[in-house]
Amino acid sequence: MPPPVTAVLDASSRWLPARLGEVEERLREVVAGHGDLLGEDAVATLAAGGKRLRPMLVLLCAGEPGGAASVRAATAIELIHMATLVHDDVLDEAPLRRGRPTVAASSGRPRAVAAGDLLFSRAFALLADAGERRSVELLAEASVALAQGELAQRHDAFDLTISEQRYLDRCRLKTAKLFECACLLGHDDEQLRYFGADVGLAFQLLDDVLDVAGPPERTGKARGTDLRDGTITLPLIEAARADPGIREADLSGLDAAAAEALCDRIAATGALDRVRGRALEMVATAKRRLEQASFAPEQRQLLGLVADGVVQRYS
Amino acid sequence: MPPPVTAVLDASSRWLPARLGEVEERLREVVAGHGDLLGEDAVATLAAGGKRLRPMLVLLCAGEPGGAASVRAATAIELIHMATLVHDDVLDEAPLRRGRPTVAASSGRPRAVAAGDLLFSRAFALLADAGERRSVELLAEASVALAQGELAQRHDAFDLTISEQRYLDRCRLKTAKLFECACLLGHDDEQLRYFGADVGLAFQLLDDVLDVAGPPERTGKARGTDLRDGTITLPLIEAARADPGIREADLSGLDAAAAEALCDRIAATGALDRVRGRALEMVATAKRRLEQASFAPEQRQLLGLVADGVVQRYS
Numbered sequence: 001m002p003p004p005v006t007a008v009l010d011a012s013s014r015w016l017p018a019r020l021g022e023v024e025e026r027l028r029e030v031v032a033g034h035g036d037l038l039g040e041d042a043v044a045t046l047a048a049g050g051k052r053l054r055p056m057l058v059l060l061c062a063g064e065p066g067g068a069a070s071v072r073a074a075t076a077i078e079l080i081h082m083a084t085l086v087h088d089d090v091l092d093e094a095p096l097r098r099g100r101p102t103v104a105a106s107s108g109r110p111r112a113v114a115a116g117d118l119l120f121s122r123a124f125a126l127l128a129d130a131g132e133r134r135s136v137e138l139l140a141e142a143s144v145a146l147a148q149g150e151l152a153q154r155h156d157a158f159d160l161t162i163s164e165q166r167y168l169d170r171c172r173l174k175t176a177k178l179f180e181c182a183c184l185l186g187h188d189d190e191q192l193r194y195f196g197a198d199v200g201l202a203f204q205l206l207d208d209v210l211d212v213a214g215p216p217e218r219t220g221k222a223r224g225t226d227l228r229d230g231t232i233t234l235p236l237i238e239a240a241r242a243d244p245g246i247r248e249a250d251l252s253g254l255d256a257a258a259a260e261a262l263c264d265r266i267a268a269t270g271a272l273d274r275v276r277g278r279a280l281e282m283v284a285t286a287k288r289r290l291e292q293a294s295f296a297p298e299q300r301q302l303l304g305l306v307a308d309g310v311v312q313r314y315s
Numbered sequence: 316m317p318p319p320v321t322a323v324l325d326a327s328s329r330w331l332p333a334r335l336g337e338v339e340e341r342l343r344e345v346v347a348g349h350g351d352l353l354g355e356d357a358v359a360t361l362a363a364g365g366k367r368l369r370p371m372l373v374l375l376c377a378g379e380p381g382g383a384a385s386v387r388a389a390t391a392i393e394l395i396h397m398a399t400l401v402h403d404d405v406l407d408e409a410p411l412r413r414g415r416p417t418v419a420a421s422s423g424r425p426r427a428v429a430a431g432d433l434l435f436s437r438a439f440a441l442l443a444d445a446g447e448r449r450s451v452e453l454l455a456e457a458s459v460a461l462a463q464g465e466l467a468q469r470h471d472a473f474d475l476t477i478s479e480q481r482y483l484d485r486c487r488l489k490t491a492k493l494f495e496c497a498c499l500l501g502h503d504d505e506q507l508r509y510f511g512a513d514v515g516l517a518f519q520l521l522d523d524v525l526d527v528a529g530p531p532e533r534t535g536k537a538r539g540t541d542l543r544d545g546t547i548t549l550p551l552i553e554a555a556r557a558d559p560g561i562r563e564a565d566l567s568g569l570d571a572a573a574a575e576a577l578c579d580r581i582a583a584t585g586a587l588d589r590v591r592g593r594a595l596e597m598v599a600t601a602k603r604r605l606e607q608a609s610f611a612p613e614q615r616q617l618l619g620l621v622a623d624g625v626v627q628r629y630s
Contacts, residue, residue, distance in 0.1 A: 037466035087432065091425040110406040111469045113428060117402065118462035120432070124439050125455035128448070136451050140440035147433035151352035154426045 008056060008305045013298065015064045016056075019071055023055045026075040027082075030122050038115055041106035046082060046119075048100050053203075054081055054182040056306060057196060061186025063299050072126055073135050073185040079123035080139060081178060084146055086116040091154075092229060099220055135185055142181035149174025157230030160247045164237050168201070175207075176200030191293040195303070198286035202279040203310045208233035209272050209279075210313070212263045224259030227251055234278075239271035276311075283307045323371060323620045328613065330379045331371075334386055338370045341390040342397075345437050353430055356421035361397060361434075363415050368518075369396055369497040371621060372511060376501025378614050387441055388450050388500040394438035395454060396493060399461055401431040406469075407544060414535060450500055457496035464489025472545030475562045479552050483516070490522075491515030506608040510618070513601035517594040518625045523548035524587050524594070525628070527578045539574030542566055549593075554586035591626075598622045 009017050031038065031046045038046070055074035062070035088094075089102035090112045096102065104112035120143070127135045152170040156162045179200025183192040210219050211226040212235045226233060230251050240246040246269075249262055266272070286307050290300050324332050346353065346361045353361070370389035377385035403409075404417035405427045411417065419427035435458070442450045467485040471477045494515025498507040525534050526541040527550045541548060545566050555561040561584075564577055581587070601622050605615050 034463065034466070037463060037470055039470075084432075087428050091428055108469070111466060113402050113406055114462050114465035114469060116432075117399075117435070118459065118466065120435060121455055121458035121462055124451065125459050128452040128455045131448055131452075133443070133446055133448050133451075136439065136448075137443040137446075140436055140443045143436035144433065144440050147429050147436055148349065148352060150429035151349070151426060151433065154423070154429060155352055155354075 007309055008060075008302050011305055012302055016059060016302070019059045019066075019074070020052065020056065022071045023052065023059070023074045023078065024049065026071065027078060030075075030079065030119075030126075034118060038103075038118075039107045039111070041101060042103045042111070042115060045097065045100045045103055045106065046086075046115075048098060050098060052078060053306065053310070054078055054178060057179060057182035057199075057303075058186040060299055060303050060306065061183045061189075061192055063187070063296055066186060069130070069132065069135075070186060072130055072132070074182075076123040076126045076135070076139060077142075077178065077182050077185060079119045079126070080143055080146070083116045083119035083123070084150070086112055086119065088150075090116070094221075096220065134188065138181050138184050142177045145173045145177035149177070153231060156232060158232075158251050160232060160236075160240070160249065160251070162232050162237070164234065167232065167234055167237060171201055171204040172197065175204040179203065187293075189293050191289045195286045195289045195293070195307075198282045198289070199307050199310055202282040202286070202307075205234055205275055205279040205282070206311055206313060208235055209275050211235075212266050213272055214263075222256055222259070223263045224254065224256075227262060228254050228256075228259050234275050235266050235271045238274055239266040239269040242269040242271070279311050283311050322624055323375075323617050326620060327617055328379075331374060331617070334374045334381075334389070335367065335371065337386045338367065338374070338389045338393065339364065341386065342393060345390075345394065345434075345441075349433060353418075353433075354422045354426070356416060357418045357426070357430060360412065360415045360418055360421065361401075361430075363413060365413060367393060368621065368625070369393055369493060372494060372497035372514075372618075373501040375614055375618050375621065376498045376504075376507055378502070378611055381501060384445070384447065384450075385501060387445055387447070389497075391438040391441045391450070391454060392457075392493065392497050392500060394434045394441070395458055395461070398431045398434035398438070399465070401427055401434065403465075405431070409536075411535065449503065453496050453499050457492045460488045460492035464492070468546060471547060473547075473566050475547060475551075475555070475564065475566070477547050477552070479549065482547065482549055482552060486516055486519040487512065490519040494518065502608075504608050506604045510601045510604045510608070510622075513597045513604070514622050514625055517597040517601070517622075520549055520590055520594040520597070521626055521628060523550055524590050526550075527581050528587055529578075537571055537574070538578045539569065539571075542577060543569050543571075543574050549590050550581050550586045553589055554581040554584040557584040557586070594626050598626050 028047050031043050035043045054077045058074040058077060059066060059070050085097060086103045089097055090104045090109045094102055095105045103115050124136060127139060149170050152173060176197045180193050180196035183196030212223060214223040216222050228251065246265060287304050290303055343362050346358050350358045369392045373389040373392060374381065374385050400412060401418045404412055405419045405424045409417055410420045418430050438454065439451060442454060464485055467488060491512045495508050495511035498511035527538060529538040531537050543566060561580060602619050605618055
């Protein structure tokens with residue numbers, strides 16, 4: 001288990017690991033249930049798992065009384081997340097994800113597109129079968145945002161003139177909305193909505209810092225991978241303020257070495273620390289919101305640990 | 316408007332064209348509402364429309380009392396259908412759909428994958444916002460089947476040993492299930508479920524006949540296009556019974572001329588008439604089911620016309 005997850009599990013009483021185990025089991029069932037169509041490699045990749053941050057947020061916001069409904073919602077949101085990863089890998093032609101071949105790489109892009117659609121549909125089927133009207137609504141809204149965010153990213157690709165505001169709007173759609181949804185699926189509360197949104201945004205900012213900072217042996221990908229795909233991130237926007245020449249970079253023409261050099265140039269402006277600082281501020285704001293939501297003390301403490309974990313990655 | 320649609324509209328009283336107009340308007344709103352992200356060409360392609368068979372089935376099964384709920388369900392099911400077409404075009408690298416550039420061709424595959432996800436999500440959001448629990452359940456179930464059918468098709472591609480049963484199972488998942496869903500969305504009745512499934516299966520059989528029979532100026536694609544993609548269809552399976560040498564064909568190595576020659580060889584066995592005959596039988600069975608469902612006479616008559624229209628294409 002990755003560090004943020006471990007810290008939360010260590011601090012929690014027994015219901016949380018038990019529920020996370022149930023989510024894991026459910027995910028495995030869904031994936032293995034389509035094994036003949038997905039193929040062995042794809043099943044292995046999908047079942048290999050990730051940090052399960054979104055399911056953890058659902059379960060923690062729901063708390064111990066959340067019961068089977070919270071396990072279902074946690075499974076559904078992770079299925080949506082997995083679907084977007086499978087589709088992202090089709091688009092990015094990435095060979096590896098979490099150190100394993102992507103579904104696109106192992107089964108081909110056509111099957112990966114369909115596999116993503118399948119995971120997506122299964123998420124809605126899971127909630128709909130249980131009659132969870134509000135949950136379906138929240139998940140559908142978040143899925144719309146995800147696709148809009150993905151489209152915005154493609155639309156703005158390689159455009160070095162995009163503003164910080166546009167970057168932040170895109171991250172809210174592409175990343176923060178699903179964190180927000182996770183919290184609301186657990187407990188429909190306005191403070192939790194903002195908590196999720198802030199933590200999600202911080203998560204994306206940190207992800208963008210890691211793309212520039214590496215190290216590759218921790219992130220699992222070469223430095224500057226996103227930049228070479230044309231994704232304009234806050235570290236780049238921030239760095240260009242101090243060093244306007246960065247705006248002249250031809251991202252589409254970068255080879256691996258040139259991408260590393262651009263990363264170094266971005267880092268030299270101090271942009272990474274500034275973006276990291278903003279992410280930390282967002283997390284602090286998010287944690288203050290927890291004080292205004294009505295919770296068992298354990299829930300508040302554990303949600304705080306998840307928020308901390310998001311910014312402690314590789315730092 | 317294509318012929319089957321025209322026949323139904325001509326025979327119907329005013330509520331049906333009015334409702335279909337509302338569906339069209341809703342679809343346009345959804346697509347145009349994301350115009351800045353989807354791009355002008357994609358919006359034009361998506362708004363250009365098709366036969367709208369599935370929305371028509373929803374509206375007809377619901378009947379005049381179906382009201383706004385039936386318009387919503389009809390819009391949602393067409394959004395799902397559009398999403399699968401957009402994704403299919405990514406996979407098949409088809410340049411044209413309904414005589415217009417596909418979204419994949421006009422906006423690139425990455426944006427097309429995201430555009431499909433967006434349409435998909437909007438369908439669920441539309442029903443979830445209106446609190447249509449049973450409709451969400453039906454649509455999610457059909458979407459799962461669609462993706463399974465797509466995966467089955469990829470899994471079986473180029474395998475000339477697949478059985479008729481496996482072909483029929485795949486068509487049920489990939490095509491018939493959404494027709495069935497359309498009928499159930501309109502009116503939750505077991506006879507309508509089977510009516511939809513039979514009509515959908517007949518539709519797919521005829522589609523597979525048209526791939527072999529053409530003519531290209533009516534179907535909009537070269538004869539044997541699906542065969543060259545490795546899709547094993549009933550005309551091929553049926554033809555190989557009379558002419559076993561067909562099973563030796565190397566589909567992956569066919570150029571356009573060789574594909575036409577294979578189509579001629581399939582046609583020479585009389586397979587096309589036999590498959591057409593089976594589709595007609597399915598439609599006759601479907602129409603008999605209508606007699607067992609409780610309906611206004613106009614609904615029964617119009618649903619019969621839709622069923623007839625499905626097999627009258629280009630014949």
